[in-house]
Amino acid sequence: MAHTVTSPIYVVQDNIDTDQIIPAQYLTLVPTIAEEYEKLGSYALIGLPDALYPERFVEDGKTQTQYKIVIAGRNFGCGSSREHAPIALGAAGVEAVVAESFARIFFRNCVATGEIYPYDTPVRLSDVLKTGDVATLDFDHDTLTANGQTYSLKPLGEVRPVIDAGGIFNFARESGMIPSR
Amino acid sequence: MILRPMTLTEKVLARASGKTHVQPGDNVWVNVDTLMTHDVCGPGTIGVFKREFGKDAKVWDRNKVVIIPDHYIFTADSMSNRNVDILRDFAREQGLPYFYDVIDDKDGHWTFDAARGPLARQYGSRYTGVCHTTLPWKGHTRPGEILFGTDSHTCMAGAFNQFATGIGNTDAGFILGTGKLLIKVPESMRFFLEGALPPGVMAKDVILHVIGEIGFDGATYKAMQWEGPGVHTMSMDDRMTIANMAIEAGGKNGIFPCDQKTLDYVRERVSENGTRSDFDPVELDREQSFSYDRVFDLSKLEPTVACHPDPGNRKLAKEMSHIGLDRAYIGSCTGGKTSDFLAFAEVVRGKTVKIDTFGVPATTKVVQELKDTVWNGQSVWQILESAGVRLTENASCAACLGGPVDTFGRLNQPMKCISATNRNFPGRMGNKESEVFLASPYTVAASALTGHITDPREFIS
Numbered sequence: 001m002a003h004t005v006t007s008p009i010y011v012v013q014d015n016i017d018t019d020q021i022i023p024a025q026y027l028t029l030v031p032t033i034a035e036e037y038e039k040l041g042s043y044a045l046i047g048l049p050d051a052l053y054p055e056r057f058v059e060d061g062k063t064q065t066q067y068k069i070v071i072a073g074r075n076f077g078c079g080s081s082r083e084h085a086p087i088a089l090g091a092a093g094v095e096a097v098v099a100e101s102f103a104r105i106f107f108r109n110c111v112a113t114g115e116i117y118p119y120d121t122p123v124r125l126s127d128v129l130k131t132g133d134v135a136t137l138d139f140d141h142d143t144l145t146a147n148g149q150t151y152s153l154k155p156l157g158e159v160r161p162v163i164d165a166g167g168i169f170n171f172a173r174e175s176g177m178i179p180s181r
Numbered sequence: 182m183i184l185r186p187m188t189l190t191e192k193v194l195a196r197a198s199g200k201t202h203v204q205p206g207d208n209v210w211v212n213v214d215t216l217m218t219h220d221v222c223g224p225g226t227i228g229v230f231k232r233e234f235g236k237d238a239k240v241w242d243r244n245k246v247v248i249i250p251d252h253y254i255f256t257a258d259s260m261s262n263r264n265v266d267i268l269r270d271f272a273r274e275q276g277l278p279y280f281y282d283v284i285d286d287k288d289g290h291w292t293f294d295a296a297r298g299p300l301a302r303q304y305g306s307r308y309t310g311v312c313h314t315t316l317p318w319k320g321h322t323r324p325g326e327i328l329f330g331t332d333s334h335t336c337m338a339g340a341f342n343q344f345a346t347g348i349g350n351t352d353a354g355f356i357l358g359t360g361k362l363l364i365k366v367p368e369s370m371r372f373f374l375e376g377a378l379p380p381g382v383m384a385k386d387v388i389l390h391v392i393g394e395i396g397f398d399g400a401t402y403k404a405m406q407w408e409g410p411g412v413h414t415m416s417m418d419d420r421m422t423i424a425n426m427a428i429e430a431g432g433k434n435g436i437f438p439c440d441q442k443t444l445d446y447v448r449e450r451v452s453e454n455g456t457r458s459d460f461d462p463v464e465l466d467r468e469q470s471f472s473y474d475r476v477f478d479l480s481k482l483e484p485t486v487a488c489h490p491d492p493g494n495r496k497l498a499k500e501m502s503h504i505g506l507d508r509a510y511i512g513s514c515t516g517g518k519t520s521d522f523l524a525f526a527e528v529v530r531g532k533t534v535k536i537d538t539f540g541v542p543a544t545t546k547v548v549q550e551l552k553d554t555v556w557n558g559q560s561v562w563q564i565l566e567s568a569g570v571r572l573t574e575n576a577s578c579a580a581c582l583g584g585p586v587d588t589f590g591r592l593n594q595p596m597k598c599i600s601a602t603n604r605n606f607p608g609r610m611g612n613k614e615s616e617v618f619l620a621s622p623y624t625v626a627a628s629a630l631t632g633h634i635t636d637p638r639e640f641i642s
């Protein structure tokens with residue numbers, strides 16, 4: 001398994017709530033139904049105001065984004081408890097969100113589903129980097145390198161093995177908390 | 182060893198995890214008393230449950246699962262209608278006693294008849310409306326217990342001295358199979374309320390003020406504990422409004438002490454509905470430790486508005502009169518209770534609203550109460566209608582979260598709306614270029630009359 005990912009990044013600012021990640025009218029899609037899961041990916045971040053974010057995160061007609069890493073400011077994922085939010089990002093092909101801070105339920109849903117790695121960054125990268133810059137995220141060393149600079153990220157700690165396993169069910173089975181199938 | 186005294190949240194979590202003591206940062210497995218889900222997250226939760234536990238799996242305890250279709254109900258959107266059908270199939274297959282279906286036919290399919298219009302009642306005898314307002318009405322919120330729900334405003338039930346918080350589908354699927362969840366004990370913050378609210382100021386103003394004070398992420402991961410003499414002057418509805426919005430400061434939960442008002446309210450509803458009556462409140466310890474501890478004097482508060490684009494963007498209503506409005510909206514779990522509509526009606530009674538004004542009662546019981554409450558020979562329902570409010574009998578979440586394009590009251594084009602709801606991030610009520618201003622029912626009513634943001638004290642003697 002590759003322990004790094006290199007990709008253009010998509011940069012957003014503070015308070016990107018779950019309505020901007022996946023607007024309410026798309027919540028009729030049920031993530032556990034395969035075609036609907038894929039559709040959720042095509043709508044990821046479609047709620048961002050166009051004036052502030054002229055670059056589309058997922059191009060029209062596509063289900064996958066070219067940006068596998070999202071860089072955010074404070075309180076990413078605030079708002080509702082909809083698991084559609086991390087799922088839409090994961091379904092679009094996002095591997096990690098690197099934010100100054102996360103809202104609690106979003107963070108927990110990232111871990112529970114194993115969809116994406118939610119990294120905290122001590123440096124406010126959303127002010128330093130811009131959409132389209134290419135970055136390498138190193139999961140072994142918890143660093144992000146972009147424009148010749150390497151930034152240390154806060155290690156994921158106890159939630160890391162849960163995401164590595166692919167979410168709480170896999171993790172609970174691997175560790176014997178619930179019976180394996 | 183001397184153990185530090187526990188906060189209310191710590192006490193509930195200790196009890197639910199079978200421990201004598203817990204402290205912030207501990208990860209504990211708690212036994213769940215109630216799991217609530219709805220039509221937006223229920224189908225996915227059921228999907229996770231079946232995928233992980235097998236298609237013939239049974240839920241851990243059918244008396245502890247509550248399913249409330251409430252979000253996308255009165256819409257012709259076929260996917261939304263299908264999702265309500267998924268809930269019905271599951272409730273039937275599992276034999277769930279607490280499924281508040283929109284239709285009475287257990288084998289039927291739900292469709293909304295758009296030709297009959299959005300205002301006239303289109304639901305059966307068991308339908309209730311918004312989940313968080315239904316839970317207390319139907320006797321599912323009880324002191325000392327643990328409630329999880331697949332909705333971020335599940336924290337509203339903290340008004341009843343219980344631990345209640347929102348979770349995602351995967352966690353909810355896990356609970357459906359096991360009845361347990363691993364959670365981290367949060368640090369607690371204390372908000373100590375003194376004094377009483379002055380005229381024209383409501384519980385909504387208290388929580389908007391506090392969120393403005395600590396910031397939209399000021400309580401992230403934390404429990405917001407409300408105490409003090411000011412708390413006991415408040416009705417259960419007021420406490421619900423406050424607990425509801427803990428999440429708008431990022432909080433994990435909000436929690437209140439249990440007093441006589443709590444006990445009277447809960448006892449009446451559990452006996453009406455035959456739900457569990459052997460609950461056991463958690464009491465306040467002296468010398469608890471908090472990561473934040475502040476006193477708020479209610480008598481100093483003024484009508485408050487959270488301006489676009491987030492619930493922490495606080496201003497006083499009186500400073501915002503330059504903001505012209507296109508629409509006013511009253512409804513939701515936070516602002517669509519009977520007491521909210523009565524406050525609204527006090528202001529608009531005998532007058533006419535100047536801008537499009539939509540009213541969506543949170544529950545079908547609120548609809549009934551507004552029709553049954555008579556002031557000077559006129560029902561409150563009639564008073565509101567004659568003031569020009571577009572009132573629907575179809576209690577639901579409606580435009581609080583936008584929803585499908587035919588949702589009643591949805592902002593389908595860029596506009597400025599003042600709303601008694603709880604969240605105003607871009608796009609929350611529909612169009613993503615719209616601006617939403619959150620305020621109390623009084624302030625929304627006064628602003629509906631003038632067409633700009635208005636301090637309601639201009640209308641309240």
Ligand code: SF4
Pocket residue numbers: 252311312313332334512513514515577578581582602603
């Ligand atoms: S009324 Fe609004 S805030 Fe309350 S549950 Fe419904 S959508 Fe959520």
